[in-house]
Amino acid sequence: MDLSIPPHFKTHFAELFHQAASAITAVEPTLRVELARTKQASHGDYSCNLAMQLTKSLHNNPREIAQSLIAHLPDSPYIEKIEVAGAGFINVFLKNTAKQQYLKYVLQSREMFGHSTLGNGKKVQVEFVSANPTGPLHVGHGRGAAIGASLSNILSAAGYAVSREFYVNDAGRQMDILTLSTWLRYLELDNIQIPFPSNAYQGDYVKAMAELIYQAHGQRYVHQPESLLQDMPIAAQGAEMDTDERLDQLIANAKKILGEDYAYIHNFVLTEQLGDCRNDLMEFGVEFDTWFSEQSLFDNGLVAHTIELLDKRHFLYQQDGATWFRSTRFGDEKDRVVQRENGQFTYFASDIAYHLNKFERGFDQVINIWGADHHGYIPRVKGALQALGVDPAKLEIALVQFAVLYRNGKKASMSTRAGEFVTLRELRQEVGKDAARFFYVMRKSDQHLDFDLDLATSQTNENPVYYVQYAHARVCSVLAQWDGDRADLAEVDAAALINPAELGLLQKIIDYPDVTEIAAKELSPHLIAFYLRELASEFHSYYNSTRFLVPEISVQHARLALIASIQQILSNGLRLLGVSAPDKM
């Protein structure tokens, strides 16, 4: 029996069943032969529902088909027995030796265990965070960052060539507001008091940037307030003073007064915020390959070019002085403006150019991680791609729901503009990187996440992060006390692993590559988090029931090989999630 290269058992069996089906009947190409892990030990290790799927086309009862499939199944060295059960399930029992030998594969693969060639080198771009660089990242961005980074790691491990990208919205009105806000704070430093608009950026970081400019350049950017306040729309009696119109007029005046200097301040605050953002994310274990500037799309003429392309393909029309894209042709609720009455391109226009550019850069697949509040935006972007001749299925949008912080059982408030929000940095300082990363991906991405700060900081068994890390540290501790060479464990004959806890753990270990593949296919990092908790749980239980450093060497080595494999997987899995795997706790 050759077990030197243990297979993915699921795929291995699926191939066998496919052959068996082909021997019985002409198999339709659409037929999916899949094995499922069983929930009950009495059902074996894997079950196949192929017989039931074939019931209709073969006009026979599933149990008879199952018998026939079994009769035509090629031999496999890994199968102990195989039987028909229930309505027509085919249950496969794995040989204990196959499970035991699997440890060699784990221990030889080391950090590569759980990696696969699923992606076949396909170029995938994952775009995430992409927050406006107008202030510190808050806890909402944190979830996108954690999910995007983990997902990128998972896809990379699954054999995709992943490129992580941050789209920098450096071209829009929000940047102008930040520039204005900073300049107003700067003027205050020179004792020029202009009422600070309530709809400008309030945070202390704005004042900090103003101080930096003042320290470096003194009064160079000081101008008298009269010119700044000219042409201001007169607010009606009792009406809101700080309207968007007034803010825009302030920006326009600032641009006029400052001239070339406006660009300096604009560029300064952008660089400052981007640097802060990059730094913040790096400390969160999140790094990007590309920081893509929205402004560059305008500078290179790509926006205008893209709009021209749409026009050539007759997907644009003029109405009310604006240029509209016929997104209703592609299932959108209404057509969308790409160029405003005042000649300005909309954000949507640059976004079309951006997405076209992504595919022109040769990505086979593009994944956008968006806040769930952007879901209404999907049809128009996909529509635009389709209009430009790009298969919209190549763009996958993963929606991430907001995280809501809870402290002492109470919601912690966060409003973005008012400057009261909880920043990602504060969260990291409070709960630590590991807990934050783990908690963020503990739920399915498109589900709301209640982030319990008290739980994340608790140093008790309630905290799932520590629970998993503790399992890892425990193994390390045992291996440290063992005086052998760890490399030898990869050659151990694990035949002594025969009790139910050990066989259960072996099967759990065998499951890991399936979990990483499914997580990659379904863009679901939370599956890794769940798996790690289950593995840790089974390990802790085993730890409490069984001694590893026993006198009998064959048993001792077998058990050490088992827990060393567990340690390897915990380490690999935590790495995917960006969580550290400490040797000691």
Added chain:
RNA sequence: GUGCCCGUAGCUCAAUUGGAUAGAGCACCAGCCUUCUAAGCUGGGGGUUACAGGUUCGAUCCCUGUCGGGCAUGCCA
């Protein structure tokens, strides 16, 4: 009003995308440290999967309707 998402144990959530008796963690109750880390373990109660129909060998999952919640519905980004 319309569109999308959601509704699973007291709470927070899973469920290999249509599979077998729906699972974890908190919380609650009762136990386990002279033994490789008690940040751990063992046992216990907890459910008409919001509700009503439909599709089929089989439904938490698919379809229809009702109720309840979230988001979206800009010539903002």
